[in-house]
Amino acid sequence: MTNAAPPAAAVPGLAARAGAVRTSPVREILALTAHPEVISFAGGLPAPELFDADGIRRAYDRVLTEEPRRVLQYSATEGDPDLRQTVAERLARRGLPTRADDLLITTGSQQALTLLSATLVEPGDAVLVEDPTYLAALQCLGLAGARVVPVPTDEHGILPDRLAETVARERPRLLYLVPTFQNPTGRTLSAARRAAVARVAAEQGLWIVEDDPYGELRFQGTREPWIASFADAADRTVLLGSFSKIIAPGMRLGWLRAPAMLRRACVIAKQAADLHTSTVDQAAAARYLADADPDLHIARMCAAYRERRDALLDGLAWALPPGSSWNRPEGGMFVWARLPDGHDATALLPGVVEHDVAYVPGAPFFAGPPDPATLRLSFTTHPPVEITKGLTRLARAFGV
Template identity: 65%
Template structure:
């Protein structure tokens, strides 16, 4: 008897597979130098500190409590500690403002569930984080791109999109953006906040990289702009400063959305892992996280510098690239007429990997672009990887 073929739900038909995830499955070979995944360096994980934190919460009189169901909103101690860190960075936050999520990616899913009906319009900077595009596609939204340049999303272009399309939501990674590494300037943050307030548009400020700054002064969070204080949902994560395997993130939400997001979280998974939240709270309470982040910055700065130093000998004449002040990525645009996707098989044959830029576009991709991540390899390995890449893209 022939089995009936599986037909996925309609909402999945417009959602493309992540090329980053597909690449990671192809390049699991030690000889490959991969600039593809936006992965933290595993040798820099604070293994001893995290192990000790788990040991503490699984010992003593409250150990069994940490294996039990927990409140949907999250561990109270963890929320208080995260709120204190956010306040110290210039974004006044109280524990009640935060909902703990299973990675900040889940926060995006919850926001989509709470705010987006099928057919709703979402505006995104172009190019933008591809998993956000997947999330909004899964929600059945219509995604409208907003042009950007070296200073981030263009406020004049955004004003036109807000007036013409009336999006329910604007999604941005304003600090060390994925995939470009760009940072939205202070003046433009004020302009974006004013536009959001004028048009009544919700703004998602995705901020997984903000503490990984290697040069220059910190820029205030978009959520700290008074004009949009009640319109911005600020997303944070432990993935880039502690360990992505914890799958711990949070959303700082205006009071008006707090209940809706909590209900969406209840429907999704009841609550994020109790034991992981408890261990993260213990880790934050007993560890100098700022010192750990300084070590990350020192290591990643050297790796970024190695990649940028190698770029003139790697990229063909007529190429351009970003020189990010922080984060994990540089964005390379090859000369007009180039096709990064077409170059990828030859790169894999040369034991080097990158992500073609086309996947990061909501519309009309630029085929000459590619994303390179510099965090996972040592400066020596990066130099060798760039030499391999040059042999491919220089023809």
């Protein structure tokens, strides 16, 4: 007679917050449109042919030749001193006095959002966002257990009076927003509205997370001041930036500028997450910014992106159903469009993909009730000829 082994106990389930976070439809659409014949307006991807691959290679070659022992070793959590100094100088030239010690280098600005969620948000805390807002921010805040509360917007961004009402009602911990060339809408908040947001934060007591990955991609118009530059909000604003749009996203480099108390907490959270961002990538970025002419490179990208934006805007009148509307962003990577009432951009997408073209439906970007007729179109990835070809396919898919 043999003794039967006891039945195995069930495997413990996932944490509740992990099951509550929705997947990214942008990533799912990118997987569907990975075939080379597809012209995709879905992903917010920089144009790969515009990467300064030669300049980046020279930067890596130089740091690996001159300082191999340093750049291949562990390094400080706060980040490469030369890179932080360079970022500080770039911010100061644009009107925001900054010291290297005010900055923390992160593994993409997405990690900065994760660090801030870990250091500022308790499960159940209210966090305010523009409606619609950056999808990955909704994912990050959801994983932290935040109660995400939408604030109404119009074609010029967040509405300060509605923000004040929502803050008074919800008593949030923080407000997250992308005030310049917002993802997904491409909208830019005016200086007057930025000042009003700063006043609300000062008077009612909340943190502001000002995410600025697109600010240097301006094609026309006048640069708006950072919210972090307003005296009312200087002690409670965290400014996030990224090298993904101006050098290359594959390097996964971003930065966080924050008041000392919060920055120290983020350093500890980062130590628990990854110890530090890649030493060699930081050193190469610092060398690239010192040796190359990044502003000239950015100007070339902006000129190319402006042509691509114009090609997209010129074709939407005949590519979208009659009665559609869209905005005209002064920079960034996205156009926000709306189909006529009764159209559902999500339901229409599978038929659109069958025509080897794609967009991102707007609904997933809303924290509140979504507008199903909205969609996001990225214009940066393809040259004008391909954009026109993609719009021809889009018109065919919509039957116009």
